[in-house]
Amino acid sequence: MSAQSPLHMTEQRRVILEELRKVRSHPTADKIYTRVRRRMPRISLGTVYRTLDLLAAQGMIRKIESAGTRRRFDGTVEPHYHIRCLECGRIADLPPGEMPGLEAHFRNQTDYDVVGHTLELLGTCPACRKDRTEGKDVGVRPASEQ
Amino acid sequence: MSAQSPLHMTEQRRVILEELRKVRSHPTADKIYTRVRRRMPRISLGTVYRTLDLLAAQGMIRKIESAGTRRRFDGTVEPHYHIRCLECGRIADLPPGEMPGLEAHFRNQTDYDVVGHTLELLGTCPACRKDRTEGKDVGVRPASEQ
DNA sequence: CCAATATCAGTAATCATTCCTATTATTAGT
DNA sequence: ACTAATAATAGGAATGATTACTGATATTGG
Numbered sequence: 001m002s003a004q005s006p007l008h009m010t011e012q013r014r015v016i017l018e019e020l021r022k023v024r025s026h027p028t029a030d031k032i033y034t035r036v037r038r039r040m041p042r043i044s045l046g047t048v049y050r051t052l053d054l055l056a057a058q059g060m061i062r063k064i065e066s067a068g069t070r071r072r073f074d075g076t077v078e079p080h081y082h083i084r085c086l087e088c089g090r091i092a093d094l095p096p097g098e099m100p101g102l103e104a105h106f107r108n109q110t111d112y113d114v115v116g117h118t119l120e121l122l123g124t125c126p127a128c129r130k131d132r133t134e135g136k137d138v139g140v141r142p143a144s145e146q
Numbered sequence: 147m148s149a150q151s152p153l154h155m156t157e158q159r160r161v162i163l164e165e166l167r168k169v170r171s172h173p174t175a176d177k178i179y180t181r182v183r184r185r186m187p188r189i190s191l192g193t194v195y196r197t198l199d200l201l202a203a204q205g206m207i208r209k210i211e212s213a214g215t216r217r218r219f220d221g222t223v224e225p226h227y228h229i230r231c232l233e234c235g236r237i238a239d240l241p242p243g244e245m246p247g248l249e250a251h252f253r254n255q256t257d258y259d260v261v262g263h264t265l266e267l268l269g270t271c272p273a274c275r276k277d278r279t280e281g282k283d284v285g286v287r288p289a290s291e292q
Numbered sequence: 293c294c295a296a297t298a299t300c301a302g303t304a305a306t307c308a309t310t311c312c313t314a315t316t317a318t319t320a321g322t
Numbered sequence: 323a324c325t326a327a328t329a330a331t332a333g334g335a336a337t338g339a340t341t342a343c344t345g346a347t348a349t350t351g352g
Binding site for chain 2: 023056113
Protein backbone atom coordinates (compact mmCIF):
# COMPACT_ATOMS: atom_id res chain seq x y z
CA MET A 1 0.00 0.00 0.00
CA SER A 2 3.00 2.36 0.00
CA ALA A 3 6.13 2.17 -2.22
CA GLN A 4 5.11 1.06 -5.71
CA SER A 5 6.84 0.32 -8.97
CA PRO A 6 9.51 2.90 -9.77
CA LEU A 7 7.77 5.93 -11.17
CA HIS A 8 8.35 7.21 -14.67
CA MET A 9 9.73 10.70 -14.08
CA THR A 10 8.06 12.87 -16.63
CA GLU A 11 8.83 16.56 -16.90
CA GLN A 12 5.57 17.45 -15.15
CA ARG A 13 6.21 15.13 -12.24
CA ARG A 14 9.76 16.31 -11.81
CA VAL A 15 8.76 19.97 -11.77
CA ILE A 16 5.90 19.41 -9.32
CA LEU A 17 8.23 17.54 -6.98
CA GLU A 18 10.90 20.22 -7.27
CA GLU A 19 8.49 23.04 -6.56
CA LEU A 20 7.05 21.30 -3.53
CA ARG A 21 10.49 20.51 -2.12
CA LYS A 22 11.60 24.06 -2.72
CA VAL A 23 9.19 25.59 -0.19
CA ARG A 24 9.10 25.27 3.56
CA SER A 25 5.37 25.89 3.66
CA HIS A 26 2.72 23.22 3.26
CA PRO A 27 0.90 24.30 0.15
CA THR A 28 -2.47 23.23 -1.17
CA ALA A 29 -2.77 21.70 -4.61
CA ASP A 30 -3.78 24.95 -6.25
CA LYS A 31 -0.87 26.81 -4.65
CA ILE A 32 1.44 24.25 -6.21
CA TYR A 33 -0.43 24.61 -9.49
CA THR A 34 0.21 28.35 -9.46
CA ARG A 35 3.92 27.88 -8.83
CA VAL A 36 4.38 25.13 -11.39
CA ARG A 37 2.56 27.13 -14.05
CA ARG A 38 5.32 29.74 -13.89
CA ARG A 39 7.59 27.10 -15.39
CA MET A 40 5.04 25.08 -17.36
CA PRO A 41 2.20 27.38 -18.33
CA ARG A 42 0.20 24.66 -20.09
CA ILE A 43 0.08 22.18 -17.19
CA SER A 44 -3.41 21.33 -15.99
CA LEU A 45 -4.71 21.30 -12.45
CA GLY A 46 -5.79 17.71 -12.92
CA THR A 47 -2.21 16.70 -13.58
CA VAL A 48 -1.14 18.42 -10.38
CA TYR A 49 -3.71 16.53 -8.31
CA ARG A 50 -2.95 13.23 -10.01
CA THR A 51 0.80 13.67 -9.61
CA LEU A 52 0.60 14.68 -5.96
CA ASP A 53 -1.42 11.58 -5.18
CA LEU A 54 1.06 9.49 -7.13
CA LEU A 55 4.09 10.95 -5.38
CA ALA A 56 2.45 10.48 -2.00
CA ALA A 57 1.65 6.85 -2.83
CA GLN A 58 5.34 6.38 -3.69
CA GLY A 59 6.34 7.89 -0.38
CA MET A 60 8.19 10.70 -2.13
CA ILE A 61 6.06 13.41 -0.52
CA ARG A 62 3.44 13.44 2.22
CA LYS A 63 -0.18 14.44 2.39
CA ILE A 64 -1.02 16.14 5.64
CA GLU A 65 -4.40 16.13 7.34
CA SER A 66 -4.73 12.64 6.08
CA ALA A 67 -8.13 12.21 7.64
CA GLY A 68 -11.17 12.15 5.43
CA THR A 69 -12.39 15.54 4.38
CA ARG A 70 -16.00 15.05 5.45
CA ARG A 71 -16.82 16.70 8.69
CA ARG A 72 -18.11 14.50 11.49
CA PHE A 73 -19.97 15.37 14.66
CA ASP A 74 -19.86 13.99 18.15
CA GLY A 75 -22.67 14.17 20.69
CA THR A 76 -20.22 13.69 23.56
CA VAL A 77 -18.69 16.94 24.73
CA GLU A 78 -16.41 15.55 27.38
CA PRO A 79 -12.85 15.73 25.94
CA HIS A 80 -11.72 12.46 24.44
CA TYR A 81 -9.68 11.22 21.50
CA HIS A 82 -10.82 9.07 18.61
CA ILE A 83 -9.44 6.08 16.80
CA ARG A 84 -10.18 5.61 13.12
CA CYS A 85 -10.11 2.33 11.23
CA LEU A 86 -7.90 2.70 8.18
CA GLU A 87 -9.87 0.07 6.29
CA CYS A 88 -13.51 0.97 6.82
CA GLY A 89 -13.26 4.50 8.22
CA ARG A 90 -15.23 3.75 11.36
CA ILE A 91 -14.44 6.06 14.26
CA ALA A 92 -14.59 4.97 17.89
CA ASP A 93 -14.16 6.91 21.11
CA LEU A 94 -11.22 6.41 23.39
CA PRO A 95 -11.78 6.78 27.14
CA PRO A 96 -12.00 10.41 28.23
CA GLY A 97 -8.86 12.22 29.24
CA GLU A 98 -5.81 13.81 27.69
CA MET A 99 -2.42 12.26 26.98
CA PRO A 100 -0.40 13.55 29.93
CA GLY A 101 2.52 15.83 29.19
CA LEU A 102 1.79 16.07 25.51
CA GLU A 103 1.62 19.82 24.99
CA ALA A 104 4.39 20.42 27.51
CA HIS A 105 6.60 18.11 25.48
CA PHE A 106 6.41 20.45 22.48
CA ARG A 107 6.42 23.87 24.16
CA ASN A 108 10.15 24.36 23.76
CA GLN A 109 10.22 22.98 20.21
CA THR A 110 8.26 25.75 18.52
CA ASP A 111 7.98 29.52 18.44
CA TYR A 112 4.18 29.27 18.33
CA ASP A 113 2.14 29.64 21.52
CA VAL A 114 0.73 26.15 22.03
CA VAL A 115 -2.92 26.26 23.04
CA GLY A 116 -4.17 22.81 22.12
CA HIS A 117 -3.80 19.80 19.91
CA THR A 118 -5.68 17.23 17.89
CA LEU A 119 -4.72 13.60 18.21
CA GLU A 120 -6.26 10.72 16.33
CA LEU A 121 -5.18 7.13 16.65
CA LEU A 122 -5.20 4.99 13.52
CA GLY A 123 -5.71 1.28 13.41
CA THR A 124 -7.82 -1.67 12.41
CA CYS A 125 -11.21 -2.19 13.99
CA PRO A 126 -12.24 -5.60 15.33
CA ALA A 127 -14.58 -6.23 12.40
CA CYS A 128 -11.92 -5.54 9.77
CA ARG A 129 -9.33 -7.59 11.64
CA LYS A 130 -11.80 -10.47 11.64
CA ASP A 131 -12.47 -10.09 7.91
CA ARG A 132 -8.79 -10.27 7.31
CA THR A 133 -8.10 -13.42 9.33
CA GLU A 134 -10.96 -15.00 7.39
CA GLY A 135 -9.13 -14.14 4.19
CA LYS A 136 -11.80 -11.83 2.83
CA ASP A 137 -10.19 -9.50 0.31
CA VAL A 138 -11.65 -6.26 1.57
CA GLY A 139 -9.42 -4.00 -0.49
CA VAL A 140 -9.57 -0.47 0.78
CA ARG A 141 -13.15 0.70 0.87
CA PRO A 142 -12.94 4.41 1.54
CA ALA A 143 -14.41 5.99 4.61
CA SER A 144 -18.09 5.33 3.95
CA GLU A 145 -18.95 3.47 7.16
CA GLN A 146 -21.76 3.18 9.66
CA MET B 147 -15.42 32.24 20.96
CA SER B 148 -17.28 29.33 22.63
CA ALA B 149 -20.39 29.49 24.86
CA GLN B 150 -22.79 32.10 23.46
CA SER B 151 -26.17 33.52 24.36
CA PRO B 152 -28.60 30.81 25.46
CA LEU B 153 -29.95 29.14 22.36
CA HIS B 154 -33.59 29.22 21.35
CA MET B 155 -34.50 25.54 21.30
CA THR B 156 -36.65 25.11 18.26
CA GLU B 157 -38.15 21.76 17.34
CA GLN B 158 -35.53 21.25 14.62
CA ARG B 159 -32.63 21.98 16.93
CA ARG B 160 -33.96 19.73 19.64
CA VAL B 161 -34.46 16.81 17.26
CA ILE B 162 -31.02 17.19 15.67
CA LEU B 163 -29.40 17.24 19.08
CA GLU B 164 -31.40 14.22 20.22
CA GLU B 165 -30.55 12.18 17.14
CA LEU B 166 -26.86 12.96 17.42
CA ARG B 167 -26.77 12.09 21.12
CA LYS B 168 -28.66 8.90 20.47
CA VAL B 169 -25.88 7.29 18.40
CA ARG B 170 -22.45 6.18 19.47
CA SER B 171 -21.04 6.69 15.99
CA HIS B 172 -19.67 9.95 14.66
CA PRO B 173 -21.98 10.75 11.80
CA THR B 174 -21.52 13.19 8.95
CA ALA B 175 -24.04 15.95 8.40
CA ASP B 176 -25.92 14.05 5.72
CA LYS B 177 -26.17 10.94 7.93
CA ILE B 178 -27.78 13.10 10.58
CA TYR B 179 -30.02 14.62 7.92
CA THR B 180 -31.23 11.14 6.93
CA ARG B 181 -31.99 10.22 10.53
CA VAL B 182 -33.72 13.46 11.40
CA ARG B 183 -35.87 13.28 8.29
CA ARG B 184 -37.50 10.15 9.64
CA ARG B 185 -39.04 12.36 12.31
CA MET B 186 -39.24 15.65 10.40
CA PRO B 187 -39.59 14.87 6.73
CA ARG B 188 -39.63 18.51 5.65
CA ILE B 189 -36.38 19.57 7.35
CA SER B 190 -33.73 20.89 4.98
CA LEU B 191 -30.09 19.94 4.78
CA GLY B 192 -29.15 23.58 5.22
CA THR B 193 -30.90 23.63 8.59
CA VAL B 194 -28.93 20.56 9.66
CA TYR B 195 -25.62 22.18 8.77
CA ARG B 196 -26.56 25.49 10.34
CA THR B 197 -27.80 23.83 13.51
CA LEU B 198 -24.76 21.60 13.90
CA ASP B 199 -22.48 24.62 13.63
CA LEU B 200 -24.63 26.45 16.12
CA LEU B 201 -24.67 23.60 18.64
CA ALA B 202 -20.93 23.21 18.30
CA ALA B 203 -20.43 26.93 18.89
CA GLN B 204 -22.50 26.58 22.08
CA GLY B 205 -20.34 23.69 23.20
CA MET B 206 -23.33 21.34 23.18
CA ILE B 207 -21.78 19.00 20.63
CA ARG B 208 -18.35 18.71 19.07
CA LYS B 209 -17.05 18.84 15.54
CA ILE B 210 -14.27 16.35 14.94
CA GLU B 211 -11.49 16.67 12.40
CA SER B 212 -11.61 20.33 13.10
CA ALA B 213 -8.73 21.06 10.78
CA GLY B 214 -9.30 22.89 7.55
CA THR B 215 -10.70 20.72 4.83
CA ARG B 216 -8.24 21.63 2.10
CA ARG B 217 -5.59 19.05 1.58
CA ARG B 218 -1.99 20.15 2.03
CA PHE B 219 1.23 18.57 0.91
CA ASP B 220 4.64 18.32 2.47
CA GLY B 221 7.90 17.83 0.57
CA THR B 222 9.58 16.47 3.69
CA VAL B 223 9.08 12.75 4.10
CA GLU B 224 10.96 12.35 7.35
CA PRO B 225 8.29 11.81 10.05
CA HIS B 226 7.46 14.98 11.92
CA TYR B 227 4.45 16.70 13.42
CA HIS B 228 2.94 20.04 12.49
CA ILE B 229 1.65 23.01 14.39
CA ARG B 230 -1.16 25.06 12.91
CA CYS B 231 -1.95 28.68 13.74
CA LEU B 232 -5.60 28.96 14.71
CA GLU B 233 -5.74 32.56 13.50
CA CYS B 234 -4.09 32.53 10.09
CA GLY B 235 -3.95 28.82 9.30
CA ARG B 236 -0.21 28.77 8.72
CA ILE B 237 1.38 25.37 9.29
CA ALA B 238 4.93 24.94 10.57
CA ASP B 239 7.04 21.83 11.06
CA LEU B 240 8.04 20.58 14.47
CA PRO B 241 11.43 18.91 14.81
CA PRO B 242 11.47 15.35 13.50
CA GLY B 243 10.65 12.52 15.82
CA GLU B 244 7.65 10.95 17.51
CA MET B 245 6.16 11.66 20.89
CA PRO B 246 7.58 8.82 22.95
CA GLY B 247 5.18 6.31 24.42
CA LEU B 248 2.17 7.76 22.70
CA GLU B 249 0.76 4.72 20.94
CA ALA B 250 1.73 2.44 23.80
CA HIS B 251 -0.30 4.67 26.12
CA PHE B 252 -3.50 3.84 24.21
CA ARG B 253 -2.96 0.16 23.31
CA ASN B 254 -4.91 -1.14 26.28
CA GLN B 255 -7.67 1.46 25.94
CA THR B 256 -9.14 0.22 22.68
CA ASP B 257 -10.12 -2.98 20.91
CA TYR B 258 -8.65 -1.68 17.63
CA ASP B 259 -5.15 -2.69 16.55
CA VAL B 260 -3.20 0.55 16.85
CA VAL B 261 -0.93 1.07 13.85
CA GLY B 262 -0.28 4.79 13.87
CA HIS B 263 -1.57 8.21 14.78
CA THR B 264 -1.91 11.76 13.61
CA LEU B 265 -1.02 14.58 15.95
CA GLU B 266 -1.30 18.25 15.21
CA LEU B 267 -0.45 20.99 17.67
CA LEU B 268 -2.60 24.12 17.65
CA GLY B 269 -1.48 27.55 18.60
CA THR B 270 -0.71 31.11 17.67
CA CYS B 271 2.14 31.85 15.30
CA PRO B 272 4.66 34.59 16.09
CA ALA B 273 3.20 36.94 13.47
CA CYS B 274 -0.36 36.67 14.82
CA ARG B 275 0.83 37.03 18.41
CA LYS B 276 2.61 40.21 17.36
CA ASP B 277 -0.50 41.54 15.59
CA ARG B 278 -2.42 40.96 18.76
CA THR B 279 -0.06 42.74 21.10
CA GLU B 280 -0.19 45.66 18.67
CA GLY B 281 -3.95 45.68 19.09
CA LYS B 282 -4.72 44.91 15.47
CA ASP B 283 -8.22 43.43 15.29
CA VAL B 284 -7.44 40.48 13.10
CA GLY B 285 -10.75 38.72 13.68
CA VAL B 286 -10.53 35.15 12.51
CA ARG B 287 -9.42 35.06 8.92
CA PRO B 288 -9.92 31.49 7.81
CA ALA B 289 -7.06 29.27 6.73
CA SER B 290 -6.00 31.15 3.62
CA GLU B 291 -2.34 31.75 4.48
CA GLN B 292 1.01 31.66 2.74
C1' DC C 293 8.80 1.55 -37.56
C1' DC C 294 4.55 0.27 -35.40
C1' DA C 295 1.36 -1.19 -31.96
C1' DA C 296 0.34 -1.09 -27.10
C1' DT C 297 0.44 1.66 -23.17
C1' DA C 298 0.94 5.74 -20.29
C1' DT C 299 0.46 10.46 -19.59
C1' DC C 300 -1.32 14.70 -20.51
C1' DA C 301 -4.44 19.12 -21.15
C1' DG C 302 -8.74 20.63 -20.99
C1' DT C 303 -13.10 20.29 -19.40
C1' DA C 304 -17.16 18.30 -17.31
C1' DA C 305 -19.00 16.10 -13.32
C1' DT C 306 -19.29 15.22 -8.39
C1' DC C 307 -19.51 15.99 -3.64
C1' DA C 308 -19.70 18.50 0.61
C1' DT C 309 -20.76 22.74 2.28
C1' DT C 310 -22.39 27.49 2.29
C1' DC C 311 -25.28 31.15 0.72
C1' DC C 312 -29.62 33.28 -0.65
C1' DT C 313 -34.56 34.31 -0.58
C1' DA C 314 -39.23 34.06 0.24
C1' DT C 315 -42.09 32.07 3.82
C1' DT C 316 -43.24 30.81 8.48
C1' DA C 317 -42.66 31.01 13.38
C1' DT C 318 -41.56 33.51 17.59
C1' DT C 319 -40.96 37.27 20.64
C1' DA C 320 -41.68 41.90 22.71
C1' DG C 321 -44.30 45.78 23.36
C1' DT C 322 -48.70 47.70 23.75
C1' DA D 323 -54.71 39.14 22.38
C1' DC D 324 -52.70 42.18 18.22
C1' DT D 325 -49.07 43.73 15.66
C1' DA D 326 -44.49 45.06 14.34
C1' DA D 327 -39.86 43.50 14.59
C1' DT D 328 -36.87 39.70 14.65
C1' DA D 329 -35.33 34.99 14.10
C1' DA D 330 -35.49 30.54 11.93
C1' DT D 331 -36.76 27.64 8.26
C1' DA D 332 -37.33 25.11 3.59
C1' DG D 333 -35.88 24.82 -0.72
C1' DG D 334 -32.85 25.55 -4.02
C1' DA D 335 -28.92 27.86 -6.18
C1' DA D 336 -24.02 28.83 -5.79
C1' DT D 337 -19.36 27.81 -4.43
C1' DG D 338 -15.02 25.49 -4.00
C1' DA D 339 -12.21 21.51 -3.86
C1' DT D 340 -11.45 17.34 -5.94
C1' DT D 341 -12.16 13.59 -9.22
C1' DA D 342 -13.48 11.59 -13.61
C1' DC D 343 -13.66 11.65 -18.46
C1' DT D 344 -11.96 12.24 -23.27
C1' DG D 345 -9.37 12.87 -27.14
C1' DA D 346 -4.62 14.16 -28.20
C1' DT D 347 0.26 13.41 -27.46
C1' DA D 348 4.22 11.07 -25.86
C1' DT D 349 6.78 6.86 -24.61
C1' DT D 350 8.04 2.13 -24.64
C1' DG D 351 8.74 -2.66 -26.23
C1' DG D 352 8.97 -5.62 -29.91
